[in-house]
Amino acid sequence: MKTQADIAVVKGRSLWSEARRRFYKNIAAMLGLIVLILVSLFAFFGQYIAQFPIDEIDFNVIGQVEQEGGPSIKNGHYFGTDDLGRDLFARVVQGTQVSLIVGFVGAFIAVAMGTLYGAIAGYAGGRTDNIMMRVVDILMAIPSMFVIILLLVMFGRSMAMLFIGVGMLSWLDMSRIVRGQTLSIKNKEYIHAAQAMGVSDVKIITRHILPNLWGIVAVYATLLIPLMILTESFISFIGLGVQEPLTSWGALISEGAGTMQYGTLWQLTFPLFFFVITISAFYFVGDGLRDALDPKER
Amino acid sequence: MTKPLLEVKNLCVDYDIRNEHALPWKSPQTLQAVKEVSFTLGAGETLGIVGESGSGKSTLARAIVQLEKATGSILWGGDTELIGLSRQQMLPFRSQIQFVFQDPFASLNPRLTVGQIIEEPLTVHQPQLSRTQRRERVRSMMHRVSLLPNQINRYPHEFSGGQCQRIGIARALIVEPRLLICDEPVSALDVSIQAQIINLLNSLQKEMGLAMLFIAHDLSVVKHISDRVMVMYLGKVMEMADCSVLYKQPSHPYTQALISAVPLPDPQQERSKKRILLLGDMPSPLSPPSGCVFRTRCQYATTECATRTPQLQSTGNSSEHSVSCHFPAVSLS
């Protein structure tokens, strides 16, 4: 037998779905999201549009890059060529891939480590918390750029080293933020309730604390990605980043800036354009997320 | 004589308060949140605990379920000492002692649905149940606390304060505990809702044969639900008596002041009644007054009160009525 109440189970609106609704209403954030999707599509599928592989030198333009190497549909170099006569379109696609990967993987490492570390420190409290956070303080005192450069010089320039260097050193901020948030959640009554009913610590962290942290973690993660991209670009700009023939935005911008005085301005503007719109788009999305996730803190 | 369900003896809870800027080898200050509290509670009985905020009543409640480190003795069911049990050993007793909290919103995890919240104790204490069995239990429990079972997938922020408190009650009662500790369950609610929740608790208590510890900060709420009442001040028991006795013959000056603050339904009486105003604030529990802890605000205080600490003693007019005051007779006006 079914009663009326059984038939119509009301679907609840979770905090997530309400946040999503608020996010959709935020025009700047939605524009940012669209830009990010377009840039990602460009990174994924650009190589199929490109007429040349990234490392092929076009002998038709070599030696006269200023005159022949400009952006043109006719000869297939949509973004022109670089100083050596390589197709800039293909190289920007490649640079976008590398920069986005560094951004996402670096942020992922930072978020995973920072969240776990911070949540444990915050939940354990007392002496454990004290020691764990002092370790973070000490690590923070080391200039991170210096360490990354040292790592790259000592262990060679590789993508893996870049990930480790960038990711490992940026989880510190994350762990501080998460710890602070955990401390405030820990004193909420629903945590006391779970403790009083005998829920295990692991379950309390995974079921009650982490889901309430995701909001703030998501916001900082989106703000962390552009930071990672910036860091990587800076390292590439000073010539320590990814190795040829691989490239990244930073490396491309560096090359473009180097040849600026010869009048080949497109070599700087195309990578710079992608760099700027992506970084701004990430900040807009991060901002929108923050507004959507805690509407009170505006 | 049947054994009481819960027997608390000389329960003390101390906190170490460490000044942030103190040198590490300095010994921390000790704050005695609960001082030598003793009481017994029979099956199906309700003990009201009353006191201002900071009187240690919530700490006492938390200590009973081992959320605070306590010393003394908490005897459960006449034979099990709860203090000193390991987490694992404590687990079976946690299902028999359940908690209802003060803030109906803060006591429910906003990311979980009502169904997930209510079934959580079941997942801990009766893991053998299948998902559908648990859902069934949740539905019937929701029905018992007058929530519509079709709201099972909703989230706490979609409910009112009173409904949230019902969810909290459902969560506490789903494992069929023997003792329910209510930590100011109605203080955050509107007066009209307060009555509903209290009636609900009352009827559920009768149905399930629950014992209750009912904590509140004023006497008016406790009156309707308690068999006995314990009045606390600065971590100490001031007076303990049967509910009817306490309201008719309050012997401790603090109890009298609390009772005079309870509004009377009859406006005539309300206007003519003598009100005892308590002056000042409760002293800091870090440096409680010497002798009687209430003396800084007591209108009958003498020099003796400052030097000698009154013990909780029977008043003689009823074996259940005890008071900790040197001059309970003086205050019987």
Ligand code: SF4
């Ligand atoms: S002992 Fe003295 S100060 Fe304390 S309540 Fe009694 S009369 Fe007042």
